[in-house]
Amino acid sequence: MIVDTNALFGLKTDHLQEHSDGFFINTEVDAPFKTLKAAAHEAGFDLKPASSYRSFERQLAIWNAKFCGVRPILNIDGKVVDIRPLDDWEICQAIMQYSALPGASRHHWGTDIDFYDAKMLPEGYELQLVESEYDHHGPCAALTHWLMTNAAQYGFFFPYRHYLGGIACEPWHISYYEVANRYLSQLKPQSVAVLLTDTDIEGKSAILAHIDEIFTRFVTNISDM
Numbered sequence: 339m340i341v342d343t344n345a346l347f348g349l350k351t352d353h354l355q356e357h358s359d360g361f362f363i364n365t366e367v368d369a370p371f372k373t374l375k376a377a378a379h380e381a382g383f384d385l386k387p388a389s390s391y392r393s394f395e396r397q398l399a400i401w402n403a404k405f406c407g408v409r410p411i412l413n414i415d416g417k418v419v420d421i422r423p424l425d426d427w428e429i430c431q432a433i434m435q436y437s438a439l440p441g442a443s444r445h446h447w448g449t450d451i452d453f454y455d456a457k458m459l460p461e462g463y464e465l466q467l468v469e470s471e472y473d474h475h476g477p478c479a480a481l482t483h484w485l486m487t488n489a490a491q492y493g494f495f496f497p498y499r500h501y502l503g504g505i506a507c508e509p510w511h512i513s514y515y516e517v518a519n520r521y522l523s524q525l526k527p528q529s530v531a532v533l534l535t536d537t538d539i540e541g542k543s544a545i546l547a548h549i550d551e552i553f554t555r556f557v558t559n560i561s562d563m
């Protein structure tokens with residue numbers, strides 16, 4: 339099945355449907371996610387999306403804000419990176435530990451969801467999506483453990499389960515394997531390069547010069563199902 343290029347890049351929305359309060363999910367993933375949610379509910383959790391579909395425009399705004407220092411870039415230890423001494427390519431690599439290159443984000447596809455356990459968060463708590471919320475005694479740790487054990491039987495996996503030298507470990511990010519894999523297999527460095535050539539993206543020449551390496555290290559380099 340061929341995926342529309344604009345759906346791959348987060349440039350259109352007709353591969354999506356609204357799941358709940360403003361969260362959009364791929365039409366092929368909404369039912370499996372509801373089944374997963376029901377199973378999690380049976381096990382005592384309230385599985386909710388913190389983030390699902392994200393458009394190209396939104397990802398571009400995040401990227402440019404981080405590149406210009408308007409939004410902090412965190413390193414793997416959760417510390418803010420001082421970008422002043424870094425060259426453009428070094429800044430790009432620092433951003434990509436936690437934020438995907440626009441056009442190459444799995445969140446464009448609507449197949450991937452950052453989750454949390456709504457039952458465990460105190461009123462008014464603002465989720466940070468940091469490891470301490472998801473491991474040991476963090477509020478989402480029990481749900482994460484349950485999903486790591488059970489999500490696969492519902493077709494979901496953790497593409498950023500382990501740090502593999504590219505994207506940091508993101509225990510809050512799950513993906514519906516069958517559909518996401520179809521999208522990933524059709525995403526090519528050269529087509530992202532063409533897309534970004536006509537885009538106002540910070541660090542453009544560094545990105546274009548390293549597009550193959552970006553794919554190898556940050557796009558196709560994921561943990562398996």
Ligand SMILES: [Zn+2]
Binds near residue numbers: 452508
């Ligand atoms: Zn995510």
